[in-house]
Amino acid sequence: MDIKDFNFSTSLTPTDRYMLGEIADMMGTPDGAFNIRKNGQGLVRESSQNIEIRQKTDKPGIDIIIKPYTKAEKVHIPVIITDTGVEEVVYNDFFIGEGADVDIVAGCGIHNCGDQNSQHDGIHAFHIGKNARVKYTEKHIGAGDGNGKRIMNPTTVVNMEEGSYCEMDMVQIKGVDSTLRKTEANLGANAKIYILERLMTHGKQEARTEMVVNLNGEGSSAQIISRTVGKDDSVQVFFPNAVGNNACHAHVQCDSIIMDNAKISSVPAISANHPDAQVIHEAAIGKINSDQLIKLETFGMTEEEAEEVIIQGFLK
């Protein structure tokens, strides 16, 4: 659709708008560059003076090219699937120029009311230039009451040049039946990455996370935090791995709340291939502490309300 013909209120259904609000905080046409993909096709695309979004010609997906020294700009690239039976693999490449400082808001929402599975596999590659800063936010949700599954398998590769910084906030809170999340980061000298992954599974959902952070440059550092809640009969597996290949610092922290009949495996791994690599991991799985529940009950909350407050705070 041509951007001139696009109207957030009339070109989108109420379900589309709901999903965009949930996954990308979009309540209207966003300022700056954006691309909305719907049911396996690009719906509307807008570039800005400093951020160009270009459709790939060899495979599905887009290139997002951010000019060097672009400051305080945002780019939104949400994906929504509202038809049943849509299965797609999408390749998005981000080229972030030297010294740029930008926010990238991605996210995928699948609303499946039918009996066929809907699946989005987003393959993201980031090329972050020297001294550039990126804040990347990715929210995944599933909705709809059909029997068809909502499946998302995101793969993210982040290549970071000297002195660059990347903050990744990745959230999957509800409704995704099956997910395999793969993340790889390769850090140059003095590059810093902060990864926060928050995930909640319920019903019979399955989630597996594989994350490798290679600290290749001298002075590079990584902080990886995983906070998850497993409810009902869901199953979660976490496998973050920080690899110190130079004088570097890395800290991996995995915390999970386990409830009902859920199963959670947390397998943080650390490796050092350099004598000055300092790599630490912590991991904990446990149910909600009864003192926490009682404390909130002494405020007049019911046990269910207290549980909700604790989970929401934990995943915030």
Place this chain on the structure above:
Amino acid sequence: MLELKNLSFKVDNEDGSGSLHIIEGLNLSIEEGKFVVITGPNGGGKSTLAKLIMGIEQPTAGQIIYNGQDITNMSVTDRAKLGIGYAFQQPPRFKGLTVRSLLSLAAGKDLPEDECCSYLTRVGLCSMDYLNREVDSSLSGGEVKRIEIATLMARDLNLAIYDEPEAGIDLWSFTMLVDTFKSLAKNETNSVIIISHQERIMQLADEIIVIADGKVMSRGPKDEIFPKLLTEFGSFGRDCTFRGEGA
């Protein structure tokens, strides 16, 4: 206001050789607007008594009457709704919850910043440094303890129970805390029960109750009881004298 009738709480011995009374046939009444300090040796049943009043533990016998209503079988939540509050001796921590959110949850509404600050100031915390900090392991034991006390201040309580509020609090902050409790003591409509071993807190009390071996060993106005603590009952820090000599 609060009446405990023949209250007992016993636990089974781990080896199955019978049971142990933590609280045994305890009778006690606390009048409205009173500032009461409960003291006594470690292991004497003070904290258990506080938990029984809040509903965190269920008595094995006896009754708890609050403002004429039998609350013995009432849940913690329902007792909280009646205006009873309890500050833990060892408060839990909450990953992801900020000090401000915890105070707001305590108050049952979104508290404005200045109100949160006033509660924190009253417990000796520099509010701007703490409002947006998470109540997690990054806070020291003394900090968490003071935030715990602030959560009770943020509630509109008829009966506030503090379990050893001074524990883990440094000397400088303690002075401020005593002043805060002094202002609570002046309130004539709400009752305060503080479990404490601290002379300066006992000096604020309308009444001191000594609990040992699960029973009320002695009670009365502070001027009457306090001198006895140091003579008849032995000095604090020598808990064995309480137990050995009995009541």
